[in-house]
Amino acid sequence: MEKIYDVLVVGELNVDLILDEIEKFPEVGKEVLAHKMTLTLGSSSAIFASNISSLGARVAFIGKIGKDKFGEVVLESLEKNNVDVSMVKIDEELGTGATIILNVEEDRANTTYPGAMDVLSINDISEEDIKKAKHLHFSSYFLQPGMWGDLGKLFRMAKKLGLTTSFDMQWDPAETWKLDTADVLPGVDVFLPNENELMYLTGKNNLNDAINAVKEYTNVLVIKRGNKGSQVFHQDKLMDLPPFLNKDVVDAIGAGDSFNAGFIYKFIKGADISQCQEFGNLTGAVSTTAAGGTTAFTNYENFRKTAKERFGVSL
Ligand SMILES: Nc1ncnc2c1ncn2[C@@H]1O[C@H](COP(=O)(O)OP(=O)(O)OP(=O)(O)O)[C@@H](O)[C@H]1O
Numbered sequence: 650m651e652k653i654y655d656v657l658v659v660g661e662l663n664v665d666l667i668l669d670e671i672e673k674f675p676e677v678g679k680e681v682l683a684h685k686m687t688l689t690l691g692s693s694s695a696i697f698a699s700n701i702s703s704l705g706a707r708v709a710f711i712g713k714i715g716k717d718k719f720g721e722v723v724l725e726s727l728e729k730n731n732v733d734v735s736m737v738k739i740d741e742e743l744g745t746g747a748t749i750i751l752n753v754e755e756d757r758a759n760t761t762y763p764g765a766m767d768v769l770s771i772n773d774i775s776e777e778d779i780k781k782a783k784h785l786h787f788s789s790y791f792l793q794p795g796m797w798g799d800l801g802k803l804f805r806m807a808k809k810l811g812l813t814t815s816f817d818m819q820w821d822p823a824e825t826w827k828l829d830t831a832d833v834l835p836g837v838d839v840f841l842p843n844e845n846e847l848m849y850l851t852g853k854n855n856l857n858d859a860i861n862a863v864k865e866y867t868n869v870l871v872i873k874r875g876n877k878g879s880q881v882f883h884q885d886k887l888m889d890l891p892p893f894l895n896k897d898v899v900d901a902i903g904a905g906d907s908f909n910a911g912f913i914y915k916f917i918k919g920a921d922i923s924q925c926q927e928f929g930n931l932t933g934a935v936s937t938t939a940a941g942g943t944t945a946f947t948n949y950e951n952f953r954k955t956a957k958e959r960f961g962v963s964l
């Protein structure tokens with residue numbers, strides 16, 4: 650079968666409603682004013698999909714939204730970045746997920762309504778759909794209870810159909826870190842946690858012990874470390890790579906998803922793991938030069954220019 654997509658992303662979809670310039674946090678029973686509001690595409694999976702599409706991959710998405718205005722915002726934003734949304738499912742009963750973000754100076758308070766994100770399940774993903782892609786990426790496990798217990802099965806299905814796979818589990822809001830690593834990770838070619846997430850997942854308080862706890866199950870283990878760059882553990886070797894340091898960070902929203910986009914873009918092209926890591930560090934750094942997770946990647950030219958001007962990298 651002809652592969653019509655380079656990457657199929659399976660994951661959560663929601664909008665972010667960001668309220669800025671609020672004088673103080675609201676108290677129950679009172680009201681405050683925000684002087685700025687932005688409605689934008691949220692969710693780790695969608696930021697990854699948009700940004701890897703901007704880098705040049707052909708991308709499709711499977712996720713769930715409601716039949717409502719926020720769902721339209723999600724679809725329009727993905728389509729604007731050339732992500733194929735024809736496999737996105739509409740739930741007639743639940744609304745589209747939304748995170749309301751209250752920004753007060755350096756602090757923020759978030760409230761999320763998961764809505765249709767809660768009910769995406771393995772039954773929404775068919776072999777026919779998976780077969781259309783060369784690579785499967787799954788993100789935000791803990792935000793999608795409908796997938797709990799079935800993720801290993803999804804990755805095994807993808808591997809059986811000849812795809813390569815990647816996984817970013819992201820933070821667990823419940824902090825219980827219930828993921829069956831022995832079941833899930835052997836089906837994953839590239840596992841992409843950040844360092845805190847890996848330590849919480851394994852219950853270890855240093856990175857070395859955390860790596861040792863999962864290495865028997867992983868193929869390429871990529872550890873994102875914010876402004877310390879990244880480490881990759883692969884074939885019994887640990888590769889530590891300092892960041893393309895940005896001392897003037899606008900915000901770090903989506904830096905991890907942008908890192909994933911760069912790493913996986915090179916990976917699906919068959920690049921060496923060290924080249925994937927370097928490009929991931931670059932796309933992560935570029936993400937921190939603009940507000941939100943996708944602004945620095947509105948198109949390839951934008952990204953190329955920032956890479957050159959801010960980090961001296963010619964592409
Ligand atoms: N200040 C910075 N300067 C340069 N590069 C950075 C900076 N912050 C992050 N990066 C790059 O982005 C990568 C991913 O960032 P981070 O470790 O914050 O991911 P994450 O915690 O998964 O983020 P997310 O909140 O998007 O899930 C880092 O490994 C690094 O390469």
Ligand SMILES: [Mg+2]
Nearest residue numbers: 819843905906
């Ligand atoms: Mg992350």
